[in-house]
Amino acid sequence: MSDIQAESDLTYVREEMLAEAPPPVRDKGAVAWLRKNLFSSWLNGAMTVLALYVIWVIVPPLLNFAFFDAVWEGASREACATQQQGGVQPNGWFGACWPYIGDYFAQFVYGRYPIDQRWRVDIVFALFVIGLVPLLIPSAPAKGPNIVYMAVIFPVVALLLLSGGDFEYGSFIGIGEALASAAYDAGFWIDYALLALVFLGLAFAWAKATGAHALEPIKLVLVIMAALAVLLFLLGFDFGLESVPTSVWGGLLVTLVIAVTGIAASLPLGILLALGRRSDMPIVRFVCVVFIEFWRGVPLITVLFMSSVMLPLFLPEGVSFDKLLRALIGVALFSAAYMAEVVRGGLQAIPKGQYEGADAVGLAYWQKMRLIILPQALTLVIPGIVNTFIGLFKDTTLVLIIGLFDFLGQIQSSFTDPSWATPVQAVTAYLFAAFVYWVFCFAMSRYSIFTENRLRAGHQR
């Protein structure tokens, strides 16, 4: 009662609240941001100043070189040389020489690929982009056909277009040669048919021995052998394209061929090796461990040396491998070992219950792996896989050491041209090369982060 009494005695009650006062100047806007993020303490302030100094030392000279002092037009070295060096620029000038890049751009992309045939390379690039872009966009439809296109159709078409096709195969068992000594190709096909028959017989025998249905393995062998035959026929067919040997391929074309083939070969091979390393069969496990540790233990450059000087010794006399193909084999095996370790990480991260669950519902080994384990394991390690891809892409530069002309190799070889020889030539070319490689690798790493976030969102839901 007394409370109410007291309240009513109050002569003044404030009814509206005061408006919020603005925060002090030092706590708001740019000043506050600077205080909080850059100068929160003396040490922090000193570090800011140091960082600004480092940026000041690096960035303005780089921008000056690349843009403000750069030469954009010119026909030969005079445009990019100082007067002392016999050019038109003032002494002490130091800037990029972009007309040289423009002049050589086509060579950096195609290498010494015949100029009138470069449309073939363009078509391959276009086909690649057409297949790749929808594959990378998660919401794009028809992933299945898209994968078939990228994994089967594109490689064949690309190989035909780039090399010109019309490959020749000889008899490989010898029976065909004896039967059809006149026709080189016929000898091969006779041998191929014989080999197919042998495989069919083996499949049939295996089916009989195990009591399985005989039709399944025979169908499998038939499909594989027929598909291979179609492939070989296409590659051997003369489409009337001019043959372009790989020795004249070069530039970005070779870089991309090595990178894409390496990626395409290393993923399945790496998965197989990873499964082998975690297999119950001791000998399989041992073989996989030795294989993986060997390739991971040696530098890629020794692998490439081996493939360029030792591989020819490994083959029977008269058989020789294309130089590019030898490098490809080395790169693929090398990155397969790294891929295997990445995939193994994913396999180990899958809870044991998933394996046991798959066993419990009666799935056989390959069904279990294909339907239950690998889809989960591979999505888990997408960042690792993309990292391996990025590493592989960067490692393609090493082929220049064994005398192939990839993008960087083509740039190195352009230095021998006296018509653009100036002190700024190398700096300009390396800046350009660094930018191109950086764009490719950075795009891959961003895409990997994007995928990672997308998949993690799925987990958190």
Add this chain to the structure above:
Amino acid sequence: MAVQDALPGRVGSGGNAVLNDQRVRGVIFQVLLIVAIVSFAWWIIHNTAVNLRAQGIEFGFDIMLDSAGFQINQTLIDYQETSSYVRVYFVGLFNTLLVSLIGIIMATIIGFVVGIARLSNNWIVAKAAYVYIEVLRNIPLLLQIFIWYFAVLRLLPPKREAIDLGPLGLLNIAGWYAPSPVFGPGFDFVVGAILLGLAASFLIRAWARRRQMATGERFPVFWTALALVVAVPIVVYFLADALTKGAPLTMEYATQGNFGPRGGTRIFPEFIGLLFALSFYTASFIAEIVRAGILAVPHGQTEASFSLGLRPGHTLRLVVIPQALRVIIPPLTSQYLNLTKNSSLAVAIAYPDLVSVFAGTALNQTGRAVEFILITMATYLAISLVTSAFMNWYNSRVALVER
């Protein structure tokens, strides 16, 4: 029926029961694998033997004793043109190890600085570290080596001129002319003092630890060790200086001559270019490893340590860093290994490392591909395997013991 199905030797519909047994199939598959691998190996060896015979080369390692007959500019051990290929091998190996070791130290320092900077509250420092990482690790190492060697180092003054770095010597396009140490007669005593100091520090540390376990009393181990390892040798240095009438250590500086700098220790531009490229490139990976390692320690650990009353310095040293290191060390070692293997790119700029002189020059000169490549690969393989063995041992030592 259900019981029968579960048995390994299940009888299929009219087939051979043995062939349907998982274990038998496993054995068959493995036997086939062995046969395939052995015959493949035999095929390769046979082909190689035939090819070598056709080329008139006899396989064997006695070639290693022949005289090499070429010069190597940077040799850590005594080497002449008449030295054998075995010596070439060791020259190359030591050069590889030298650039790897210094590269590892530099990459670790830069990597830790950048990795911690990446986590800084300071916006500009964090962003600068981010840009460093994203730029450096997305450009191929070989290109970075070229950039350092053919672009950056070529901007240095020509042979007859030089940048004077003061106490650090002279620098021009032909390399860095660093001051070279000249050891006086008393220097052995200084080295002995340092070694004794190190040994004493270890003993004191063990004693201090035992005493702390027993009594709880602490002993300033760090300052004692510092005094023993640094201060005592300095005193010994001046004592030796006074007693033997000659400084135990003097520096010989390079001087500018008419035909370029003379004297000092010349460090070749190939070495500098390779070292910088390797260190800055690998540092970008180490920075990410360090960042991930520090982020992997939950904030609760820091809070718990504060609530126990530990000071920030002790929290960092006793709680955060040991746990972060457990995450950092394994990938860090693999980066060290990568750096060592990547040092083989030296061949591109002719730094005389193992691949360059042994699998390169010597191989080309003799044409004995098989022997030289095998030895080179075996060397790198041995380095890797030893490192991984050490890593496994370390991992099992620091692994979290869960109760």
